[in-house]
Each structure stands twice: as C-alpha cells, then as structure tokens.
Amino acid sequence: MRHERATEEIRELAALYALGSLTQHEARSFEIHMREGCSVCEAEFRKFRHAAAGIGFATAEIAPPDYIQDLLLARVEREPQTAPEEVQPSPSRDAKTVEESSRPVSAALSLSSEPQSRRPSLFPWFLVVVLAGLGFFAAYSWKTAQETNLQLQVKSSAAEADAGTLRSELEARKEEARNLGIILTVVGKPGTRMARLIVQSAPAANAAAIIWDVEQNQCFVLGNFPPAPEGKRYQLWFFSQASKVSVGPFKVNSNGPTFVTAPVPPEAVNASAAVVTLEPDNGSQIPTYPYYAVGRIE
Amino acid sequence: MLNNEALLELIRKTEGGDTSALTALYDSTSRLTFGLIMRILGDRTSAEEALLDAYTYVWRKSAPYEPGVSPMEWLMTIARNSAVARLHWSRRENKRQEIPAENADPAMSVASEQQRVARSSLEAMPTARRELLEWAYYGGMSCGEMAAQIGKPIGAVKTLLRLGLSSFAENFNAVQTQSNTPETGGQLEARKGD
Numbered sequence: 001m002r003h004e005r006a007t008e009e010i011r012e013l014a015a016l017y018a019l020g021s022l023t024q025h026e027a028r029s030f031e032i033h034m035r036e037g038c039s040v041c042e043a044e045f046r047k048f049r050h051a052a053a054g055i056g057f058a059t060a061e062i063a064p065p066d067y068i069q070d071l072l073l074a075r076v077e078r079e080p081q082t083a084p085e086e087v088q089p090s091p092s093r094d095a096k097t098v099e100e101s102s103r104p105v106s107a108a109l110s111l112s113s114e115p116q117s118r119r120p121s122l123f124p125w126f127l128v129v130v131l132a133g134l135g136f137f138a139a140y141s142w143k144t145a146q147e148t149n150l151q152l153q154v155k156s157s158a159a160e161a162d163a164g165t166l167r168s169e170l171e172a173r174k175e176e177a178r179n180l181g182i183i184l185t186v187v188g189k190p191g192t193r194m195a196r197l198i199v200q201s202a203p204a205a206n207a208a209a210i211i212w213d214v215e216q217n218q219c220f221v222l223g224n225f226p227p228a229p230e231g232k233r234y235q236l237w238f239f240s241q242a243s244k245v246s247v248g249p250f251k252v253n254s255n256g257p258t259f260v261t262a263p264v265p266p267e268a269v270n271a272s273a274a275v276v277t278l279e280p281d282n283g284s285q286i287p288t289y290p291y292y293a294v295g296r297i298e
Numbered sequence: 299m300l301n302n303e304a305l306l307e308l309i310r311k312t313e314g315g316d317t318s319a320l321t322a323l324y325d326s327t328s329r330l331t332f333g334l335i336m337r338i339l340g341d342r343t344s345a346e347e348a349l350l351d352a353y354t355y356v357w358r359k360s361a362p363y364e365p366g367v368s369p370m371e372w373l374m375t376i377a378r379n380s381a382v383a384r385l386h387w388s389r390r391e392n393k394r395q396e397i398p399a400e401n402a403d404p405a406m407s408v409a410s411e412q413q414r415v416a417r418s419s420l421e422a423m424p425t426a427r428r429e430l431l432e433w434a435y436y437g438g439m440s441c442g443e444m445a446a447q448i449g450k451p452i453g454a455v456k457t458l459l460r461l462g463l464s465s466f467a468e469n470f471n472a473v474q475t476q477s478n479t480p481e482t483g484g485q486l487e488a489r490k491g492d
Contacts, residue, residue: 012459012460015464020434021434021441049367049375050371051471052463053374053375054467055431055436055466056377056416056435057370057412057416059333061333061413062336063328064328064349065346072350073317073320076320081358081359295343296346
C-alpha cells in the first residue's frame, strides 16, 4: 500500500527508523514498504536520515592514535575488496553444486551395472575355497600361538605408551600449575599492567594477553598462538607515542597454551600498546607489517 | 580542509581500491568519526577497534556510498553503526573513560559548520527530548529501554523522539541550507535526495 500524504504515524516510523530505534521486525516491514515504492515514506525517511546523521556532528573531535592508520593499511592489504553482489548466491554457483552432487550418483550407477555383464562361474571359486581351507588348517596352530604372542606384545607396548603419555601430561599439568601460581602472584600486585591482544586478521579474535610486572621489569605472554610459519618467529614489541621498543622474539607452544616470560627494557616504561609481529628467525630491529596482534596496555 | 567534492572523490577512489585515497580519507575524517565512536562506546580499546571496522567497511564496500547523502554524513553513519553494533555485545559498564575533548582548530575540521550547527541545534532543544535523542543515537537504546528508564509508555517515547528529531532537523537543515547557498560561500553541496 502506498501513502498519498505524510501522516504523524508515517513521520514517527521514518524518524525512529532513521534513528535505528525500531525493532527488527518493524524496521524490516518499513524497508519492504519503501522498497515497494512509497515515495511519501521514502521522502520522510530521507529528511530524518540527514538529521539523524547530523546528530553525530555534535560530538567533539578526538584524534585516534597514530598506529590505527598503520593497522588499517595492514588490514586492507590482506583483505581484497569484494563487490556486494558476491555474497549473494549466483546461478553459476548453484549449477556447480548440482553438477558436483550428481557426480557420485552417476558413478554408482556405472558400478552397479558391471556385475550383470560379467558374472563369473562358481567352480573356480569352489577350488579356491577348498585350497584355502587346507592351508588354513595347516597354519592354524602356528598362527594362534603367534597371535597370542603378538597381542601380549601390543598390550605391553600400549601400556608403556600410556604410562609415557601420563608422565608427559603430569609434567605439563605441573608446569601449568607453576605458571598459574606466577600469574596469580603478579596479577595481585599493585601497579601490574595488562594488555588484551587482538589478532588483526579477519575476523578479529582474542589471541593472548600480556601481563607486565612493572616492579620486576618483566612481562608474561599468555595465550594460544598457532605455530609460526617456516623461517619466522613471533616477536613482542611495546609501543609508546614516541618509540617502538622490542621486548624480544619468543617461541610458542604448539601443543597447548603458550606461557613466556621476558624482561622488559627500561626504555619501554611509557609503553601504551603491546604488539606481536612475525619476524625472521634471528629477530628484527623494527616491527614488520602486518602486525599479528595488537592490544592496548591498561 | 576538504570539501564535499574532494571527499567524494576520495571515497570513489577508495572504493576503486586506491589505498592512498583511503589514507587521505582517514586523515581528513578520523578525528570526527573517532570522536563520535568514543562518545558512543566510551572505551578507547573498543573505540579503536570500531574505528578500524568502520574504515574497513568503506574499503570493502560493505555499505557502498549512496549519492543521496553528503560524504561526511555517510561516513558518520557508518562510524555510528560500527560503534553501536559493538556496543550491543560489549556494554560499557565500568569501562567508560573520560577522554578530554580536543580544542580542534575549526579551520582544520572537515565539517566545522555542521559541528557548530549540530551542537547549537541540540542545545536549543528541551532537555527531555534532547536526552531521549542522545540515548537513541549515542546509546543505541530501544524505545522499550528508554520507556523503562523514564517510566513512560513506549508510545510517549516514540512521540518524543519524533518531535525531538523533527526539531533538530528543522534547525540543522535550515542552517545547512543557508550555508549551502553561493552567497554565503558555504562549501556543502546541495543534496540530491532532498
């Protein structure tokens, strides 16, 4: 239904839609209504859209930190632009799916037709079964003894392997308990600073945390890092407005959470952000783009 | 200081894959968009992430530029949506940081006239309407949440919001129309959608 003139109800809907204050259902209905060609509602919405956008101009300007621009460029370098229509299902994609899904069916049909054309005689099979039976009886006793022996060996090896695994797990748990104790002690100290590291690849995700024991001039890197690529290793940096200080390269635990302790250089005392990069094996003097993860030191 | 035509050109080039245009667009506009995002989120870490998201949307062409709006309004809408989306899954309790407003040189601002008009238009409104408008715009609050907050029916909240936005639109659009006329030397282009 198209409106002929703007009523209070239409103005209210348009205003609330422009402010983003309608419920999802109401907003969707209003969008559909406008898409159906109601020029009255469209005009009201356009008027309020300018006003709603205008409210944002009332805020004070704040300069973002310089490194945000670096991060933006690093992110867009990794993210090729995509046209909006690419996310919609395309006829070609559907056609491919149909083609792929039909492939196993045709293969199955061709296999099922083969036995009908080449059915073998039963006599050769009978001879094979008799000979195999004789051979089986001749080897039966020897095989039984061998199998029993083999089973015992397998069980023994499995028990040894289990014991080894349990020993490793016990050591790992002890290590984790020690690390947890250290973390609890440091976190409880006044003046301890922390940073939540955010991986910069899309979608952004929590990767790790930095706990900085300012009193002892050391920091702890905690989190789940994927193994570094061949010839690379992770390196931790502390950024301040004036400098980018290397805390040093670190190795990650490929079998579980990483826990690394590193001394913090005195020149990093004013750092406000922690950055993890992937650098060559021997480390780097300057951080290399793209940054792997970034976090503000609180 | 860039005018609308220059901003539009930067947006077009950015959408075409020009990273230097994206850098220039960011340099010209990020103080304004970051100010808005900080006002909405109140937390610097979340705000930095929302700012990155907003300009990444521009780069990805997730919300292609619509000719009916001014480039800066379009950018501010993207920035606002990015911040409100983040606000809804990380409510800012106990995280709000007071960031001092900067004494920006109006000559350096990309939309100093719009800023002045928007502020005076908000200040001219009755307090109750202004607060509701700010809750809706900066707080991303639903009508139901606002109704619960002020203890009034949802219908009353909707009406107050409509009246508030109407009176803001009246002031904001009127002054902008004046500043768009050639006699006043304004630099905002006339909007094709109006």
